Amino acid sequence: MKEQGFTTHLVHHDHNQNLEFGAIHAPIYNSATYGYENIHDLIDIFQGRQAGQAYARQATPTIDMLQNKICEMEQGKATLCFSSGMAAIVTVFLTLLKSGDHIVASRFLFGNTSSVFGTLRDFGVEVTLVDATDVANVAAACQSNTKMVFVETIANPATQVCDIEGIGELCDSKGLLYVIDNTITSAYLFQPKSVKCHLIVNSLSKYFGGHGNVIGGSVTDTGLFDWTQYPNIFEAYRVGNPAMWGYLQMKKKGLRDMGACLSSETAAQLAIGAETMALRMQQSSRTTLALAEYLAQHPKVAKVYYPGLETHPQYQRANKLFKASSSMLSVDLKGEFDCCEFLNHLQLVIGATHLGDNRSLALPVAPTIFHEIGLEARQKAGISENMVRFSIGIEDTDDLLADFKQALDLL
Numbered sequence: 197m198k199e200q201g202f203t204t205h206l207v208h209h210d211h212n213q214n215l216e217f218g219a220i221h222a223p224i225y226n227s228a229t230y231g232y233e234n235i236h237d238l239i240d241i242f243q244g245r246q247a248g249q250a251y252a253r254q255a256t257p258t259i260d261m262l263q264n265k266i267c268e269m270e271q272g273k274a275t276l277c278f279s280s281g282m283a284a285i286v287t288v289f290l291t292l293l294k295s296g297d298h299i300v301a302s303r304f305l306f307g308n309t310s311s312v313f314g315t316l317r318d319f320g321v322e323v324t325l326v327d328a329t330d331v332a333n334v335a336a337a338c339q340s341n342t343k344m345v346f347v348e349t350i351a352n353p354a355t356q357v358c359d360i361e362g363i364g365e366l367c368d369s370k371g372l373l374y375v376i377d378n379t380i381t382s383a384y385l386f387q388p389k390s391v392k393c394h395l396i397v398n399s400l401s402k403y404f405g406g407h408g409n410v411i412g413g414s415v416t417d418t419g420l421f422d423w424t425q426y427p428n429i430f431e432a433y434r435v436g437n438p439a440m441w442g443y444l445q446m447k448k449k450g451l452r453d454m455g456a457c458l459s460s461e462t463a464a465q466l467a468i469g470a471e472t473m474a475l476r477m478q479q480s481s482r483t484t485l486a487l488a489e490y491l492a493q494h495p496k497v498a499k500v501y502y503p504g505l506e507t508h509p510q511y512q513r514a515n516k517l518f519k520a521s522s523s524m525l526s527v528d529l530k531g532e533f534d535c536c537e538f539l540n541h542l543q544l545v546i547g548a549t550h551l552g553d554n555r556s557l558a559l560p561v562a563p564t565i566f567h568e569i570g571l572e573a574r575q576k577a578g579i580s581e582n583m584v585r586f587s588i589g590i591e592d593t594d595d596l597l598a599d600f601k602q603a604l605d606l607l
């Protein structure tokens with residue numbers, strides 16, 4: 197983001213757009229369609245000769261404002277918003293890949309993203325899952341029909357950190373489209389553009405909105421990919437500035453045709469949530485590190501997964517690339533202790549799925565979000581059967597430490 201700091205720029209963004217009445221928040225435009233006195237203006241908008249609104253399935257002025265904000269936060273070229281993080285991810289795959297293409301993805305991914313790969317395979321897209329903490333595994337999996345590499349920054353739930361820098365170099369040298377899901381780190385802790393990422397995916401439902409009250413997703417094109425060399429761009433979208441071809445195709449084939457659009461109301465709520473992103477991330481990352489250190493020395497705990505701990509296999513990488521290691525923390529209790537009993541003893545921490553809420557949340561992962569994939573896939577993803585995943589919120593650190601202590605004492 198420009199000269200100003202992250203938060204300064206963010207909280208003054210709307211007011212700096214010369215809004216009517218000196219408003220400090222962008223208005224919520226609730227119009228589904230937009231009318232023109234001269235119908236030629238509408239025709240020009242349809243044909244891409246003029247910027248403007250047509251129908252809320254593709255954009256509204258409120259969503260445009262949020263998209264611009266995300267784009268600046270990610271230092272990108274253009275951003276599209278969707279009704280959820282999954283809608284954003286599916287748009288990347290379904291609009292930019294064709295039957296016969298191949299993608300290489302990290303084996304350590306959000307469960308629903310892995311589930312999408314099953315669908316892609318049925319549509320004739322080959323998917324190879326690798327241990328992407330080592331770029332050599334990604335390189336070895338590349339084939340002549342490989343189009344895309346997909347990874348997350350800090351993997352959910354076992355917190356592996358892929359070699360996102362090395363993979364950036366690899367994709368750059370091979371002309372592969374590099375997609376990073378930045379949800380767990382957020383634009384505040386990490387900028388994927390710095391490792392040559394081409395498309396940044398975010399679930400805005402998590403740390404971006406932050407309050408656990410809205411769902412949304414985004415895709416940001418960093419402007420680093422040469423779309424003229426990408427064979428899957430339809431003829432209709434090979435027009436105008438080539439830097440915008442991928443964006444245009446995702447907008448038309450994704451938002452327009454598949455229709456998973458955000459609403460203006462939700463966009464406004466997300467924008468307000470994001471204003472405190474840096475403050476929330478600082479607080480929750482600090483508390484998570486304190487909890488991780490506490491748990492790591494606790495006699496009832498077998499293993500703590502948190503990239504901010506020096507014992508984490510990718511600690512050096514996380515420490516170098518991220519401002520902090522975010523607030524997802526996973527824990528294995530020693531075999532004789534029941535993780536569900538532990539969760540039931542916690543009084544502040546809410547037993548719930550979801551991440552990036554102001555409130556701390558926890559769930560046992562094997563019987564819930566990673567139940568469907570089965571034991572073998574769980575083992576390959578480094579997920580133990582007794583693992584508990586925490587999303588640490590912004591509560592006062594001492595209160596959370598006390599809650600963990602009393603719950604462990606009761607076991």
Ligand SMILES: *Cc1c(COP(=O)(O)O)cnc(C)c1O
Nearest residue numbers: 280281282306377379399401412
């Ligand atoms: C939650 C999540 C998603 C999906 O986002 P939704 O907004 O819930 O659809 C994608 N990737 C990661 C890493 C997530 O944590």
